[in-house]
Amino acid sequence: MSHKAKFGKMRRIIAMSKKEARQMMRDPSSIALGIVLPLLLILLFGYGLSLDAHHVPVAVVMEDHSPSAQSVFGAFAGSRYFQPRAVNSMVQANRLLTAGTVDGIIRMRHNFSRNLRAGHANIQFTTNSIDANRARLIENYASGVVSGWLAQRELTHGQQYYQPVTIQQQIWFNRSMDSRYFLVPGLLVLIMTLIGALMTALVVAREWERGTFESLFATPVQPGEIVISKIIPYFCLGMVGLAVAVTAARILFQVPIRGSLPVLILVSALYLLVALGMGLLISTRTKNQFIASQAALLLTFLPAMMLSGFIFDIRSMPPAIQAITYVLPARYFVALLQTLFLAGDIWSVILPNAAVLVLMAIIFLGLTRRLTVKRLA
Amino acid sequence: MNILLRILALIRKELIAIFKDPRSRFVVLGPPILQMIIFGYAGTFDLNHVPYVLVDQSHSSESARFISRMNGSGIFTCVGSAGNIQLARPILDSRRTLLIIQIPQHFQRDLSTGRQAQVQVIADGRNSNTAALAIGYLNEILNEFNADFLSSHSGGTPPPAVLHIRSWFNPDLLSRWQIVPAMIGLITMLAVMILTAMSVAREREQGTFDQLLVTPFTPLEIMAGKSIPPILVGLGQSAVIFFIVRYWFQVPYYGTAAAIILIFVIFIFAAAGLGLLVSSISSTMQQALLGTFVLVMPCALLSGLATPVSNMPKAVQDITLINPLRYDVQAAREAFLQGADVHQLLPELIPMAIIAVVSLLTASWLFRRIH
Amino acid sequence: MDSSAPGSDVIIHCRDLHKSFPDGRGGITAALAGVSLEVRRGLMVALVGPDGAGKTTLIRLIMGLMPTDTGDVTVLGNNIIQHPHAAESDVSYMPQKFGLYEDLTVQENLDLYADLHGVSAADRKTRYPELFAMTNLGRFTKRLAGRLSGGMKQKLGLACALVQSPQLLILDEPTVGVDPVSRQELWAILLNLVKTRSLTLLISTPYLEEAEYCNHAVVMYQGRILTEGSPQDVANHARGRTFRITTPPAIKPRQLVATLLESSLIADAVPEGGDVRLVLKADAPGVAGIPEAVNAVEIKPQLSDGFMVLLRQAVAKTQTAGIASAVNGPSAHSRSESGGTPTVQAATISGQSAAHAPINATTNGEKPVVQVHDLVRRFGDFIAVNHVNFDIRKGEIFGLLGPNGAGKSTTFRMLCGLLPLTSGTLRVAGYDLRHARASARQAVGYVAQKFSLYSQLSVQENLAFFASAYGLRGIRRKQRVQWAIAEFDLANLLSNITGGIPDGFKRRLAMACALLHEPAILFLDEPTSGVDPLARREFWQRITAMADQGVTVVVTTHFMEEAEYCDRMVIMMNGRVLAGGTPTEIRTLAMTPDKRDATIEDAFIHVVMEEQKAGLKASAAA
Incomplete structure (x- = not known):
């Protein structure tokens, strides 16, 4: 390519990208999708959503008022997970549980202290498990409180209780088991998909709808240049979104970033390219903003939310659904994000997942490039 | 009209x-x-498949009994074994397993001498909800193991009180x-x-x-x-x-x-x-x-x-x-x-x-x- | 490439082009059916023909924007079939609707195209001032293109096409949706360009009369070239067959037109300057056989007259070939019912005699059906309608004329109760429709520009829905639906999905739906835009018949010549009424001692010029 031709190419790409950026900033729907919604998501995920329960209200039915029963009550009251309140009868407690006012009932039967002395006491704990996940969590917390109470009792009574096997557990990467640690990194998937796929799904279709492609096609601009200049501004916006989300994660929500920042930026850029490729491909195929936005929602955003492993672990899904997730780029990005944020630069995760993303970027962008021809109809 | x-x-x-x-x-x-x-x-949120890597340093009949109880649950699947935790670590790092379960060398000895035996569990906390669930399942298996063991062996004072849990409306959670x-x-x-x-x-x-x-x-x-x-x-x-x-x-x-x-x-x-x-x-x-x-x-x-x-x-x-x-x-x-x-x-x-x-x-x- | 090839002054060469598109109903329609064309260097070539003639498809094939089915295209010596983009650095193109980015400013649009065409900074320094001087856009460089008027968009589109200096300039319908003054200015710019630069120009337009500016006219119809040659050559097809008939005092020109069009000898009849312009078919022996044409005077034919002669020939040919098309006039049945008695309403005609009556004058002491007084509508700080006054009488055809953006649509929407007024008063059949009870709306029928039908519903279902919407029940409902089916020839289409029927029938169905409840006033928004000339004649014939039955018709149009069909009209621009009255009164405005045969368009241009002069004076005084 001659120097002059190269210069013309650069100039055309710059001019087109500038045009695209201006359009982006002047369009209220792109402001809503590209700025308002991501910020809303950051705030919601950072402050609003959590799978961890705190101060769970529980009713305590004290049928036994002995000091040992009182000490069980004290153990629950002292835990940050529970907020026990004494009620008079099981009937009342059941009513509160059914109404959802309390999430559990602790019942200390009248023979508790007698049985305790005999070595076979029961602490009865009932949960309302219409929210099963929360119920399971609460039950685990309760087990923890009772273990603590027993340990305390060993000390005060100078007794060793025999449990043949105990578990000594370590949770790597998220010692305090804070669900925010995996929800906030997952948020990046949503933001990148929003900016990368949903916004760009509109941009090619818009040119078709408004008839501007026709005059563009009559100029020396090359199809590849059109694609590149549509990528550049949205790529930049996506990276700004990344910066904001990562900063918010780190500073506002104190999520650790144990991997290296350059790698995080690199794989995010990679996913952004894949998302851009999907959005542009949808837009190029449909040539209609309405159909494009519908397709982008159904094909990119909803799967990124439900099937990427970001909230619901892929391991829990039946094999057929798991098979579907393999064609979703979001799946690979979530794996990368959770590793890079919480675990570190683990190349055995980074390399294969990044390789799939590279492949997908090539496929989607390549198809977009192929489908972009300077032809109408 | x-x-x-x-x-x-x-x-x-x-x-x-x-x-x-x-x-x-x-x-x-x-x-x-x-x-x-x-x-x-x-x-x-349920897990029906928890892959784990076994670090069995005990190689004893008791450890085998424990492992078979785990495998028999239908939830836990052993995806590999390693000599020690350091060797198992890369498998967990690369997300091929959710848990590393280490049974220490003196597991059998501790059990037979009436001392408390310990099983070390390491969970991948990148999805902390999944990790908590997996450990919860493991605890259930362990409780059954303990109950069985106590009924067939004598010795020690078991804990005087246990938590008895009932889940209303969705008993299997x-x-x-x-x-x-x-x-x-x-x-x-x-x-x-x-x-x-x-x-x-x-x-x-x-x-x-x-x-x-x-x-x-x-x-x-x-x-x-x-x-x-x-x-x-x-x-x-x-x-x-x-x-x-x-x-x-x-x-x-x-x-x-x-x-x-x-x-x-x-x-x-x-x-x-x-x-x-x-x-x-x-x-x-x-x-x-x-x-x-x-x-x-x-x-x-x-x-x-x-x-x-x-x-x-x-x-x-x-x-x-x-x-x-x-x-x-x-x-x-x-x-x-x-x-x-x-x-x-x-x-x-x-x-x-x-x-x-x-x-x-x-x-x-x-x-x-x-x- | 090989500009030295023989015949190098042939800039565009097309040979036997064919191009078809799927028609959305499983079949295909031919957009081009064997078009061959040569454009020579330095010429201004007009591609004329009604919408759907194939002009745009031909241009897109020449631009290499679409593959051809068969045939060859060579542009500046480049084979466009094999190398679609080979000529692009020497050709500039402005598509329909100007291809501008409406969310970029004037300057940003210009810069974008300059960058894309690789215009150097030095060239820009000389080119930009030139372009700004030519288009008068210099003052608006920072304005968003979307906020320019139609005329200014058109000029910006042209400027963007001219940032490079092309050998060939192709403009697709640059004058559609643009006011007559801007259209005139554009032609002046183009004529000057061709003269000063060695430029070849191919321009398409649905306005036949615009071809007269060019050296060469190519007349297209239904994918074929009907004829080509100098504008005079085309006009000559009607030589010796074009006449002017003075309208008898008892009837209106449009009524005479309706009667004349009944005759199988006549290619065309349109009202013009209070008289009727008549064109005989190619095979007609003469005016002798037409009783209404006794006083006919032969006149010089225009390009459009020649076109109509050719068009009738072409239609006759397709008809004998057994292909009935939606282009045909109304059925014989409806003709005899409606157009036959032109003299009945003669007594109500009054405008002609009172040449300078004010627009609001009420004759015969009858209360006007529509009263508009001091009407204002603002959008933010933009005044779309600025103190507008007029009255409309019963049984009148009243026109709201003006270019896009003049405020006629806003006025129209307020009349129909679709938009609240900012101030002023407005009465339609005694009500403000916006606040009127449902019963008041029974008096009104409305046909929107994009025939507002439910495209997923069948023809029958549309009729049934609108019948219910207007509360028709029982016998009357049955009768009215039957009437609509017969009157608009819809019997064969009843179970077809409306989205799939030809546009001509969609238009009929829309009219049928609006007339089911026998409204006293019919509102028609741009009913003839995008309509082929034959269908336009049919439409006006129908409207004339309705007015004769006492229906008041309010119609907006940007075709100035259609004002001749109206009894009275207002011409709007920039939100204000520039002139109002009967066609004769309007024409008088542009008449000077040396120009006696002014058209409505002349009058429009005249008033706008006066207006601008007055504006300049006012600003100078201030």
């Missing part, structure tokens, strides 16, 4: 428009059912039972809002809206004509999805028929009201679609569908009070699993009805103001 006939004509026209075109007929039924089935399977009934609301909300918002926007885009406005239709009649067909479609969808939930996913339904019908009806009115609100401020179908999306998104996140409302900070919990989906999710769970009747559902039904009335009134006010 005339008014009724005119509204009927509008409703008939809308329904023909929705159901005549095979594509839009599919859009009304296809995606919701597909979403229900795919996301119904995907939306679960299946998270699918919690998520799937709640998804009926989300899916129909999306469909009803999109249909309502779009049917007005489509007429605006095609210019037929002006035609409607110059006919003797009053704005209220138009609103009724525009919202009733999506409401009917939404009710139909709810019914179909209800049966999918009940008979495909086998979620038990303990509530009264009146309860579930009332939940669906009131909630769908609220959704139609929100759809009309979106439609009154959007002039193209695309704006209507994106507007619906921007509204449904936070509604879904703040509904308690995936993360419980009670885990949210107080201020955020207050915001959820205006979210109809929050009430629908709660009410559906109560009706399905708890067998709630209409009276018990009033705390959810009343706010939902208020939201429906307010959104419909606001939409009609906006409608008149704009036209």
